[in-house]
Amino acid sequence: MGKLERHATIADVAALAGVSVGTASKALNGRGSLREETRKRVRDAARQLSFEANAGARSLHSGRTYTVGMITTDTIGRFSIPVLMGAEDALGAGEMSVFLCDGRGDPIREQYYVKTLLSRRVDGIIVTGRRTEARPPIGVGLPVPVVYAFIASADPADCSVVPDEAGGARKAIDHLLAIGRTRIAHVTGPEHHNSAQVRAAAAVERLAEEGLSLAMPPLFGGWSEMWGRQAVGLLLAGQAEFDAVFCGSDQIARGVCDALRAAGRRVPEDVALVGFDNWDVMTEGAQPPLTSIDMNLEGLGRSAAEKLLAAINGAPSPGRHAMPCHLVVRESTTVPFPPLAPAG
Template sequence: MSSELSNESVSRQMQSVTIHDVAREAGVSIGTVSKALNGQGKLKSETRERIQEVATRLGFRPNMMAQNLLRGRSYTVGLLTTDSYGRFSIPLMKGIEDALGTAQILVFLCDARDDAQRERQYIETLLSKRVDGIIVTSRRTDPRPAIDVGQTGLPVLYAYTQVKEGNALCILPDDEQGARLAIEHLVEHGRRHISHIMGPSHFESTQLRQKAVRQVLKEAGLATHEQRFLSGPWQESWGYNATQFLITSDPQVDAIFCGNDQIARGTIDMLRELGRKVPDDIAVIGFDNWEIIAASSRPPLTTVDLDIYHLGQLAGSRLLAMIDGSRETGVIRHPCHLVIRASCGSHDSVPNL
């Protein structure tokens, strides 16, 4: 019992230690303690070390909130997302946190779930917490309404989503460049009858990728038969059904570029059922590099990686610059890269691009 009381007493004592106690114990002024603990002012090294030793021994912990308010900063930012599944927001957040961590900035993750009222409540909460900035993201890159932060002048950046306002900064994966990497790779490795099984045609990413496919085929002097361009949902079942239709109507096809890895897995399954070998008969390339799907496909799937982690790092570093006064606007397209696996038939001879 006495031991418990002793521990409780020590705990209370540590909680009640103030900067006044540190100053009195070290025999200096409160201002000198503040300078020593904040790394400010011109103090002798022995004085600074003595004050830090006293603060540690007494268990003094500075009030970071009060210090940040004096600096006019909260050292927090908000990450507002509609990606409830976390497929894109989680790697994005990791990149953002790593970029902001060096500046000792914390990230509040807010999932709005495509609910306008919920999003507005989160924005109001973030503003009340006096965050230093907000990054808005989504599970798709198509334009969305800009968020309203009133007259606060708070820095807002859009990552893996975009708005049409000209005064906004938006950072997106370069879908067109990524699709170009895939088709150029297929052409370079002898494929001449290339099909594109894509996602819904109204998505901007679908339109940009299709544009790149047609352009590369044209540059290579290859035909762009319309029946080889098929649009449907972002689903494995769509890849499965579209591939059956495609190969039945156009048996010459020797390569299929798919709109995402789920579509590609459906494609590979149907090719297996049709007795077509991947990659010997038909090469397959996906998009997204969703590791749980791409690496476990049979054979493992060559795919375009959106490099979302580094896109998040870029977003974090640009938001830091905005917090420091930069006012960059426009759209930044972050490059993708191709991850070579067995499904395109060149994984042994060609390194990852």
């Protein structure tokens, strides 16, 4: 049996024509201001390599259809699905295809998917996951552009689009200060987790700018309701005076909310409560509904896809791009006004 024929890529066309991949893409798309001599050289190279014969080439030629691979390590989809939805919005409903691959945190499985996606001649790859700390690049010298979304690449030359978690934590503290809370506790996830570290450090820093400190050192634990309930026990046992709790996740905040109510502390009258992630299952299911920090995952996915498309068209955006988070206010920080006295 003979060897499988290797399909020509845009990189092969660029190499034969003696131009960059971006220039080759523009020439085949009919975009950009290129000399006619350059366009002809690229078209001749594409014809010589039979590049026009494959679907990837046709999509580049039309400038309308993109096929993109997406590799995730987020097995439950909590973070990757909103990112994917945002990416699809940017790439254009009905005008593209996305191959979603679940790497499950296994480097061997991940590399298999990289090879598979490249064999399908995708125009680019988006890498995402459930943790925001930097990870090793999925490859070096790949023939297509790669953008990291939510998760960051450890290579500063790669394009990474990440949430500004520190900025989000500062907004949570700003909100609590604005409603008059100054004895703020912080309950968050595992101490070794990047998000827990970043959010805790930003909260401490923001309070210090106002000459304040946390009611007690940050309480690190798990990303769970159970840990939130346990943490309230620690806060009460430590006899720390606190009038607000900023939680590193909505799951923690919901557990904190339940335990405060069981201990006879009213939310928000006695203790104001802010979560992080704006996960509707948690924020709307809590009693009362939770004020939370939204990382705008769909917007982050849209931005990542836009940067990938720009890179496919020869305009990469290397470096780390932090996307702002925003505060969503609900009843857990809104003290109701007392009823008006009857007129008489």
